[in-house]
Amino acid sequence: MTALRIGQHTLANNLFVAPMAGVTDRPFRQLCKALGAGYAVSEMVTSRKDLWNSLKTSRRANHAGEPGPISVQIAGTDAPMMAEAAIYNIERGAQIIDINMGCPAKKVCNKWAGSALMQNEPLAVEIAQAVVQAARPFNVPVTLKMRTGWCDAQKNAVLLARQFEDVGIQMLTVHGRTREQGYKGFAEYDTIAAVKQAVHVPVVANGDITSPEKARDVLAYTGADAVMVGRAAQGRPWIFREIGHFLATGAHMAPPLVAEVRRLLLDHLHDHYGLYGELTGVRSARKHIAWYVRALPGGEELRQHINTIDDCLVQWQAVADYFDQLCLQMERLPQIHAVDAEQEIEELAA
DSSP: OOOOEETTEEOSOSEEEOOOTTTOOHHHHHHHHHTTOSEEEEEEEEOOGGGTTSHHHHHHTOOTTOOSOOEEEEEOSOHHHHHHHHHHHHTTTOSEEEEEEOOOOHHHHTTTOGGGGGGOHHHHHHHHHHHHHHHGGGTOOEEEEEESOSSGGGOOHHHHHHHHHHTTOOOEEEESSOTTTTTOSOOOOHHHHHHHHHOSSOEEEESOOOSHHHHHHHHHHHOOSEEEEOGGGTTOTTHHHHHHHHHHHSSOOOOOBHHHHHHHHHHHHHHHHHHHHHHHHHHHHHHHHHHHHTTSTTHHHHHHHHTTOOOHHHHHHHHHHHHHHHHHHOSBOOOOOOOOTTOOOGGGOO
16 A cells, blocks of 8 residues: 655544535544545535534534545535635544545536536635635645536546645545436546646546446556445445455455444444534434444344334344344454445535
């Protein structure tokens, strides 16, 4: 594995956790980092000042106890507001600012934020430049995540990448889909390879990195400096150590022991409840539990059961009991190398 630098920060390796709204909160980021991820970007934080004191934003901006570097993704459509949002988050612990120009969610794009900004190249560059200038006095580097373009007929990632580099963006992540694709179909890597050839800053490949072999092949094909894993880490945060081991040795790690997964999930739930509290925590934990057990015996029955539970302790115990029974049936998890390519997480976006 290759260590990368972003500004003054040296990353542990080139395996990154993608920012996913409603998923990559502090407990999830910490778990992925503990299991081999070298870098994780927060859920996107709005640039709207009137929402900074909301409970949702305060949870997304919570980095207590998280190992650095702390990277916060900001989203918006107004350059001065984005600059102000960068400063706001830097003053609250952000060590790297990431600009969101990749989110395909309708509720984001309908406000001309996220990947919709790629349709307005002058505004996209203006925002990047404003954020870079705002962060510079704090010696905080700025990175940016985007898609290949708005649609197949408007793939402008290479053109924008050059301009983003010119105004001071220090790393670019490219999801190999257009906004039109959402999360459907398959990612393409030719555009990512072209971006890598066009700029000198590090380039990160994102999209359909679902297995150690896929990570190896995408790195080789695109020449990218790193890979970013999103949906494949949902319920499988150990994918980062699996990829890292494979890249280093060419061999697969054995799947995790069921007892280890039991411990990881129960600890994850404990941290999750601590961040969100009883009411929100028990509900928002349901998706994480479902992802962990989706391919396991009795997983669907557990999913249906936990959806009826509104008490954290009862939910936690139900999961513990399920894994205790599973430990009697099997020692290790089955080897899993793919996720449903059609899975949508758009409804989770802020």
